[in-house]
Amino acid sequence: MPESESEWVARAAKGDEEAFVRLAAAWRPRIWATASRFARSRPELEDLVQDLFVKLWRGLPGYRGNAPVEHWMMKVTVRGCYDFLRAQRRRRESETLFDPTERREERDPGDERARTRREAWETVRLLLERLDPKDRLVITLLDLEERGVRETAALTGWSEANVKVRVHRARKKMRDHFHELGLDP
Amino acid sequence: MTPDPHPLDRLLAEARLHRPFSETVEPSAFGFETRLRAALAANAPGGFADCLASLSWRFSAACLPLALAAALFLAMSHRHSLPDGVGGLVTQWAGLLPLGI
Numbered sequence: 001m002p003e004s005e006s007e008w009v010a011r012a013a014k015g016d017e018e019a020f021v022r023l024a025a026a027w028r029p030r031i032w033a034t035a036s037r038f039a040r041s042r043p044e045l046e047d048l049v050q051d052l053f054v055k056l057w058r059g060l061p062g063y064r065g066n067a068p069v070e071h072w073m074m075k076v077t078v079r080g081c082y083d084f085l086r087a088q089r090r091r092r093e094s095e096t097l098f099d100p101t102e103r104r105e106e107r108d109p110g111d112e113r114a115r116t117r118r119e120a121w122e123t124v125r126l127l128l129e130r131l132d133p134k135d136r137l138v139i140t141l142l143d144l145e146e147r148g149v150r151e152t153a154a155l156t157g158w159s160e161a162n163v164k165v166r167v168h169r170a171r172k173k174m175r176d177h178f179h180e181l182g183l184d185p
Numbered sequence: 186m187t188p189d190p191h192p193l194d195r196l197l198a199e200a201r202l203h204r205p206f207s208e209t210v211e212p213s214a215f216g217f218e219t220r221l222r223a224a225l226a227a228n229a230p231g232g233f234a235d236c237l238a239s240l241s242w243r244f245s246a247a248c249l250p251l252a253l254a255a256a257l258f259l260a261m262s263h264r265h266s267l268p269d270g271v272g273g274l275v276t277q278w279a280g281l282l283p284l285g286i
Contacts, residue, residue, distance in 0.1 A: 017225060021218055028217065036205045045206050046220075053221055054228045120199030127193075143197050171193075178193050 009069050013060045020060070024053050030070075031077050037140045038081045040125075052080045071154070078141070078155040085133035123183065130177045135170035142167050 005026070011019035031052055032045075039045035056076050063072050124144075128136045141152045142163075149167075153160045178184070 017222070020225070021221060024221055025218070032206075033204070039206070042206050050220060050224045054224050057225055058228070114203075117199050117203035120196045121203035121205060123196055124200040144201050146201065175191060175193055184192060 005069060006065075009060070009063070009065075012057075013063060015061075020057055024056075027056075027073055030074070034074070034077055034145065035081055037144055038085060038136075048081070048084050051084070052077050055080050075155050075157075078137070079157075082133055082137050082156070085136060089133060126181070127174050127177050131170060131173060134166060135173060138163060138167045139170050139174065143171075 005023070008019045008023050012023055028049070032049055035048045035052060036045055039048050056073060059076055063069065128139065131139065137156065138152065141147045141155065142149070147155070149160050149163050152158075153163045156163070158166070
């Protein structure tokens with residue numbers, strides 16, 4: 001029975017489904033957390049996460065082992081989320097989803113702090129919806145997930161200079177939308 | 186004195202702490218495994234289209250000049266035997282068919 005993650009990875013890369021399911025269970029919280037910034041409803045998120053696992057399963061035989069497997073896994077996840085944003089963009093423009101489970105999570109209605117955070121997230125999501133997929137991706141990785149410029153560049157495959165320029169422009173666009181929507185206090 | 190942060194920065198700082206669709210209400214691991222196994226089975230690679238889709242754009246980009254070079258080589262090596270015009274081409278290819286044309 002393999003003990004280390006690398007042994008499970010090696011087995012999964014050779015087509016061992018059991019090994020992959022075990023890896024997937026370990027990776028799920030991280031993939032779920034990142035993907036949740038892009039989906040608008042729980043069913044949409046579950047589909048996206050499922051898709052990402054299929055991409056990982058298919059890509060695993062091509063994993064060369066010259067970078068940590070976690071880095072490779074996050075790279076596939078980020079690119080999968082970007083593909084998802086591009087595919088969903090047209091639909092997003094004409095449709096708004098409401099997810100009742102989001103509000104059910106707030107168990108204590110008196111939890112003012114949690115409510116403030118949720119409302120902030122809903123406003124940010126509204127602004128993110130107005131950005132193009134690349135801008136949205138870079139803001140999510142840098143400003144919401146607090147990844148550095150270097151890590152964002154590595155995950156997206158863009159140069160560090162490109163990441164800096166893009167995030168600067170994306171933040172400006174977000175501020176413009178913020179004012180357009182009359183969200184100034 | 187540092188200037189006040191933009192209201193959007195404060196909003197982002199709050200939003201960062203929110204966990205959308207938090208894992209606390211995620212279905213059980215059993216449900217997750219079942220759905221994952223079903224998805225893997227439904228997406229098992231195998232066909233020619235899958236094989237083609239797995240080729241990277243780098244591979245395609247590398248193949249394009251090779252394909253052009255091969256086409257050019259074939260055209261050059263047959264340039265004296267190439268027929269004139271469309272009529273000549275049809276006659277030449279018709280000769281290869283096992284038909285009494």
